[in-house]
Amino acid sequence: MRFEKLNHSNGKKMFLYGFIVCAILMIIISLFISKAKYRVTQSVNIVNGTVNYKLADLNVVAVYTKDNDEEEYKITDDVPKSGYVLNKGVSYCTIPGNEDKNYSMLEFDAGKLIVDITKKGTKCYLYFEKSKLLKDEVIAQNIGEIGDITGPSCIQTDPNCGSQVTNMKQNGVFETEDDDGKSYYFRGTVDNNWVKFGKTNNSDDIWWRIIRINGNGSIRLIYAGEGDTPTSNGSNIPNGDSIQYNAQYSDNTYVGYYYGAIRQNSHELTHTNEHRSTIAQAVENWFEKTTLNDVNRSKIDDNTGFCNDKKTQAGIWAEHGDRGYGTNGTGYQPAGRLIGSNSFKKIQTPTLKCSGAGATKNNFEKDDDYKRDYYTVETAERGNQALNYPVGLITSDEVVYAGGFGGQNNTKYWLWMAKDYWTMSPCYFNGSYAGVLNVDSGTLGSNYVNNNTFGVRPVINLKSTVEFTTNPDSEELPGTINNPYIVN
Numbered sequence: 394m395r396f397e398k399l400n401h402s403n404g405k406k407m408f409l410y411g412f413i414v415c416a417i418l419m420i421i422i423s424l425f426i427s428k429a430k431y432r433v434t435q436s437v438n439i440v441n442g443t444v445n446y447k448l449a450d451l452n453v454v455a456v457y458t459k460d461n462d463e464e465e466y467k468i469t470d471d472v473p474k475s476g477y478v479l480n481k482g483v484s485y486c487t488i489p490g491n492e493d494k495n496y497s498m499l500e501f502d503a504g505k506l507i508v509d510i511t512k513k514g515t516k517c518y519l520y521f522e523k524s525k526l527l528k529d530e531v532i533a534q535n536i537g538e539i540g541d542i543t544g545p546s547c548i549q550t551d552p553n554c555g556s557q558v559t560n561m562k563q564n565g566v567f568e569t570e571d572d573d574g575k576s577y578y579f580r581g582t583v584d585n586n587w588v589k590f591g592k593t594n595n596s597d598d599i600w601w602r603i604i605r606i607n608g609n610g611s612i613r614l615i616y617a618g619e620g621d622t623p624t625s626n627g628s629n630i631p632n633g634d635s636i637q638y639n640a641q642y643s644d645n646t647y648v649g650y651y652y653g654a655i656r657q658n659s660h661e662l663t664h665t666n667e668h669r670s671t672i673a674q675a676v677e678n679w680f681e682k683t684t685l686n687d688v689n690r691s692k693i694d695d696n697t698g699f700c701n702d703k704k705t706q707a708g709i710w711a712e713h714g715d716r717g718y719g720t721n722g723t724g725y726q727p728a729g730r731l732i733g734s735n736s737f738k739k740i741q742t743p744t745l746k747c748s749g750a751g752a753t754k755n756n757f758e759k760d761d762d763y764k765r766d767y768y769t770v771e772t773a774e775r776g777n778q779a780l781n782y783p784v785g786l787i788t789s790d791e792v793v794y795a796g797g798f799g800g801q802n803n804t805k806y807w808l809w810m811a812k813d814y815w816t817m818s819p820c821y822f823n824g825s826y827a828g829v830l831n832v833d834s835g836t837l838g839s840n841y842v843n844n845n846t847f848g849v850r851p852v853i854n855l856k857s858t859v860e861f862t863t864n865p866d867s868e869e870l871p872g873t874i875n876n877p878y879i880v881n
Contacts, residue, residue: 431762458521459840459865466520477521482864486517527588527861527878528606532577534585534871569794571745572763573608578745578794583807588612590855590880591876593619593691594682598879601853602807604791605745610857611694613789614810615808617828626810627873629848630679636849638815638829638842639670645718646727647827647842648767648819650786651702651779661716664703664765666779672786672815676851680784685853692880697854698769698776699785700747701817702727704762708734711714713821720824727789727818727830728839737800743790784851789818789830792837802836809835814848855880 458473485492548687564581579586579602586603593599600623601614616697617627639647644655648664650673653665669677680686685693702725705715709724711734717723724732730742739796748763769776770783787808796806803809813833820828820839827842840847867876 408657416819418831448527454802455516455518456521457519458850460523462608472519472641473805475520476524476526476573478862479862480520480862480878480879481520481522481881482862482863483866484518486515487517491827500559522865524860526857527855527859527880529604530871530878531566531586531606531612531860532643536568536577541863555659563796567794569745572767572829573747576605576608576745576794578605579603579807580792580794581796581807582805584874585870586807587617587863587872587874587877588614588880589877590614590685590692592684599665599683601626603872604787604852607697607748608745609694609697611697612855612857612859613852614855617854624810627808627850628810629814629850630675630752630810633675633679633843633849634812636669636675636815636847637845638847639672639827640843642826642841642843644720645716645723645822645827648822648829649703650817652875657718660705663718666768666777669781672817673819675849676786677782679782679849679851680782683785686782687691692856692859693783693858694854695770695773695783695860696775697784698767698780699817700786700788700790701768701785701819702747702762705821709821713823717822721822722824723822725821728820728874730790731793731830737798737807740797741793743793745790745794784853786815786817787850787852788817792816792832797832797835797837799837802834804835807836808832812848813846814850 400764409430443513454472456469458477459463459466471748500827523834544815566577567580568575568577569578588601588603589598590601591599598621599618600618600620601618602617604615606611615627616630617623619631639652640646645697646652646655647670648665650670651663651666652668653663653668654661654667657663663786683689703717704726705713705717706724706726706729709728709732713722713724713803715723715727728743730736746759747767751767762775766778767781769778770780771778789799792808795808797803797808811834813831816830816832818830822828828839829842830837830839832838833847834842861878861880863871863878864876869876872878
């Protein structure tokens, strides 16, 4: 038998090679994990909130809170779970080291805070305020506390309500009735009804102005612009200065925001809500592409609608009857509140009620006129449930309450702007053309629906429960263009 001596040098080599291979594998795995932590976004609970963060950047948030009776913010370890709103006008991030108050990925909802950190070293400073309801703040700032309404009352027969705004005494917030109760509306040259809410598909801020607090507490807004700062008097939507109300015009049905069939033999069959008008399509197409149809959708009130009042009235311009179907010459009640037999009335009589004359607050939802003309979405509990989205247009009555006047130019009210725009209030069918009321450089008038020289200003209704913030560092009053109400 032959024995061979073991070669220790070969064993050492094998051990060394194995060690090198293991080391290389560990380095590769380490590099993979290191890269992954920069590209994977995860969530971590911070007390009662949630922060989305990059794994490499844990020290990203400083939290401050302030109650309504406190002047200064105080730092805290807790992200508040409820009862507070994130003040986006004050909150900011450093990216890295440079302050950015326009940081777009700050969201706080239902106790969850979302901060999407995109660069290493980013830190966000988040300021929370005690929640305040927008409707309560508007009333408190303008006409006293809830339950103690001390502001002026504007009734329909008062010349201050149905004529032009001519002096400072007619500026402010007034009250009148709508189908739901007392409505508080802005009138005259007010400048404290600015709101910032929602974003466009280009992530630009959307600006609004408050038309009124509705009788059910919801807040009615009209579009006023987009971007960092809107024009002082508002604007139409982009590419929306020249939109037809309806491309079709040769029948009574075409006064409808949504319309029915032509050449019918009754008002009922003519004014069904089967087809979208040209302007309804433009309004809804704009809405669909904004965050109003996405992350902000829950703040919009589905049960508060828009009145396309198609009740008829004879005697307007002395030539229109009240049949309301086919090609019969017909006047419509919104025009009848402004126009007499041969001229615009000296005292005009607007109303915020969409229901018929015989309806009361207890039964108006069963009223046929209301069910036909009050436009709501399918999920609403009332109205015609015809709309695809909860957005519409202003009415001619709301223009008069704001300070406009049929047949005469007026620049002394907040709705005035140099550009023209449509209302959704029918005027007439003259036997050949359907006509709708519009605002023409401050003048409330009418035009054929196929005219393409008027623009689009969408209108929405915020829920009565929406909360807001303003910029506490601003020297301007809340609700002004430089310190708008910011809806969170």
